[in-house]
Structures are given as structure tokens and as C-alpha cells.
Amino acid sequence: MINNKQWKLRTSAWFDGECSDIDSAEVRAHLLEDNSARLEVQQWRDLRADLQLLQPEAASGACIERMKNRFQDGLSHEVYAYSKAVRWLNVAAALLLALSIGGWIVVNSKAPGIEVYAQESNQLDQAIHDFLSRPASND
Amino acid sequence: MTLPKSTPQSTPRQSAEDLFALYSAKIYGLALKCGLSAKDAEDGVQEVFIKVQRKLDTFRGESALSTWLYRVAVNTLRDHRRKVTRYSRAQSLTEYSESNVVPACDRSYSNPSLDAERNERCLLVRNALQQLPEKFREVLVLRELEGMSYRDISRILEVKQGTIESRIYRARTRLALEISNLEGDLND
Numbered sequence: 001m002i003n004n005k006q007w008k009l010r011t012s013a014w015f016d017g018e019c020s021d022i023d024s025a026e027v028r029a030h031l032l033e034d035n036s037a038r039l040e041v042q043q044w045r046d047l048r049a050d051l052q053l054l055q056p057e058a059a060s061g062a063c064i065e066r067m068k069n070r071f072q073d074g075l076s077h078e079v080y081a082y083s084k085a086v087r088w089l090n091v092a093a094a095l096l097l098a099l100s101i102g103g104w105i106v107v108n109s110k111a112p113g114i115e116v117y118a119q120e121s122n123q124l125d126q127a128i129h130d131f132l133s134r135p136a137s138n139d
Numbered sequence: 140m141t142l143p144k145s146t147p148q149s150t151p152r153q154s155a156e157d158l159f160a161l162y163s164a165k166i167y168g169l170a171l172k173c174g175l176s177a178k179d180a181e182d183g184v185q186e187v188f189i190k191v192q193r194k195l196d197t198f199r200g201e202s203a204l205s206t207w208l209y210r211v212a213v214n215t216l217r218d219h220r221r222k223v224t225r226y227s228r229a230q231s232l233t234e235y236s237e238s239n240v241v242p243a244c245d246r247s248y249s250n251p252s253l254d255a256e257r258n259e260r261c262l263l264v265r266n267a268l269q270q271l272p273e274k275f276r277e278v279l280v281l282r283e284l285e286g287m288s289y290r291d292i293s294r295i296l297e298v299k300q301g302t303i304e305s306r307i308y309r310a311r312t313r314l315a316l317e318i319s320n321l322e323g324d325l326n327d
Contacts, residue, residue, distance in 0.1 A: 009304055009308050012307060013289070016289065018289050047315055050260065051283045052283075053244070054172060054244075054261065055284060058164060059164045066181065067181055067184050067185065070181070071163075071184075075156075075189070075192060078193070
């Protein structure tokens with residue numbers, strides 16, 4: 001059993017030529033029986049005619065030409081903006097690479113200085129004490 | 140209107156410029172039908188094809204190229220329309236009205252009294268259409284003004300065909316109501 005809402009949807013689809021042959025026959029039979037459905041279809045016809053008033057005239061040649069020129073300007077701007085972005089990306093990548101290499105060198109190179117070896121913590125204290133009590137070298 | 144059935148497999152690779160040559164007039168018409176003024180429609184077309192240029196590489200060929208292009212166009216024009224509406228609200232009415240001539244409702248016919256009547260009706264219908272929620276307006280424009288099938292509309296809007304069917308029905312009901320309300324306001 002088709003309810004009222006389903007009939008309305010089906011009738012709307014029929015109105016748009018979107019129904020199968022079988023559905024179309026059913027909708028036509030329904031329209032013969034249902035006066036309000038017929039009125040609704042008439043309202044849609046009026047609506048369709050009203051909407052056709054909004055159909056614009058085709059774009060003039062001058063309008064198309066103007067849009068074409070603007071589009072080509074836009075395209076060249078796009079290319080410029082893209083190449084600018086690529087340039088900045090290159091600079092950023094180069095900086096990142098330089099920083100990474102610099103960091104790696106700092107981490108992996110041994111800083112000049114004095115090495116102190118100790119097995120026990122008291123030996124370490126002693127070694128530090130010995131180091132601090134050495135006279136300062138001139139070089 | 141039905142969208143061409145060609146698939147990208149059968150279509151040679153096209154550039155945004157080729158697509159512009161093929162579709163710019165149609166997309167301009169679509170922009171006007173969506174309620175943009177002539178000037179805003181030109182801006183809209185520009186935005187659509189710049190976006191096409193940016194996105195053309197991402198087109199995977201799951202639908203026909205024309206469907207994909209209309210999808211980009213509908214989405215871009217929707218955003219453009221929102222932007223224009225915000226801007227027009229910010230501007231005073233007098234400033235905006237000069238640049239917002241409604242192309243379809245400003246025509247001259249042979250009979251002046253028919254002119255006025257027809258243009259008045261056109262404005263009323265246009266205003267009623269503008270009152271509709273976006274999703275209703277879009278399906279009506281694609282169905283009634285572009286003449287597309289439910290299948291094509293569902294592909295463009297990426298919505299199920301059954302949803303399009305009920306949306307079109309609801310949009311018609313709502314538009315009829317809006318028109319009758321506006322007619323009522325005019326008669327009061």
C-alpha cells in the first residue's frame with residue numbers, strides 16, 4: 001500500500017520524467033482518481049513556467065572574452081604565486097639542511113678539553129680536586 | 140540538459156584552458172541562475188576555473204569530466220555566493236544595487252506593459268527562490284533551469300538519487316509557498 005507521501009514523491013518524479021513505464025501508468029491512474037494530486041501537478045507546471053523566467057540570456061562574446069582574459073591573468077598569477085611558494089620552500093629546506101648538518105657536527109665532534117677518568121666517586125672527587133689545584137697554564 | 144557520458148578513459152587529457160573554452164559560458168549561465176549578478180557571476184567563473192586548474196591533477200576519473208567540473212562549479216559558486224551575500228550585507232543597499240543588476244529580470248520585450256509585468260514576476264520568483272535553503276535552491280536550479288536528470292544531480296551534489304527525488308519535491312512545495320507569501324505581501 002502506497003502512502004500519501006510516497007504518492008507525492010512518485011508523482012513528482014513522474015512530472016520530471018524520472019519514472020519507469022509501470023510507475024508512470026500507476027501515477028496516471030492515481031491522478032485520475034485524486035483531485036488534489038492533479039492540482040498539485042498543475043501548481044508544479046505553473047512553477048516550472050515561472051522558473052523559466054529566470055533563464056538568463058547566453059553570455060555575449062564580449063563577456064566571454066573578458067572572462068577569458070581574466071582567467072589567463074589569474075593563471076599567470078597562480079603560476080607566479082606557485083613559483084614564489086616553491087622558492088620559499090627551497091630556502092626553508094636549505095636552512096633546515098644547514099641547521100641539521102651544523103647540529104650533527106656539534107653533537108659528534110669532541111670539544112677540546114681535559115678528560116678525567118675515575119672508577120669510584122671518591123676517585124672522581126680527588127681527580128677534580130687535583131685538576132683545580134693545578135697552576136693555570138699560559139697557553 | 141544531460142551531461143556528456145564520456146569518461147576520462149575515452150577523453151584525452153584536457154587542460155584548464157581547454158575546459159574554460161568548452162564550459163565557461165555554461166558555468167556563467169549557472170552562476171546567474173544561482174542568483175549572482177552579472178559582475179559576481181564573472182568573478183564566480185574566474186574562481187571556478189582557477190580551482191579547476193588547481194584540482195585537475197586530483198581528478199581520478201571516477202565520474203565523467205563534465206560531472207566533476209559541475210561539482211567543482213556548484214561548490215565554488217556556493218562559497219562565492221555566501222561571500223557576496225556577506226559583502227552585500229556589509230555594504231549599503233544603494234551602493235550594492237548598482238552592481239547587482241539581475242540579468243534575467245531586466246529584459247526588454249516588444250510590448251512595454253508585458254515587459255513590466257514579466258520583469259516584476261521574474262523578480263518575485265527570483266526573490267522567492269533566494270528565500271529557499273541552499274540545498275533546495277540548488278536542486279531546483281539544476282533540475283528546472285539546467286534540465287539535468289536526477290542521476291546527474293545526485294552525482295554532482297554527491298547525494299543519493301532518492302534524496303534528490305524527495306529534495307526536489309520539498310523544494311517545489313517550499314517555492315510555491317514562498318511565491319504565494321510574496322504575492323500576499325504585494326497585495327497587502
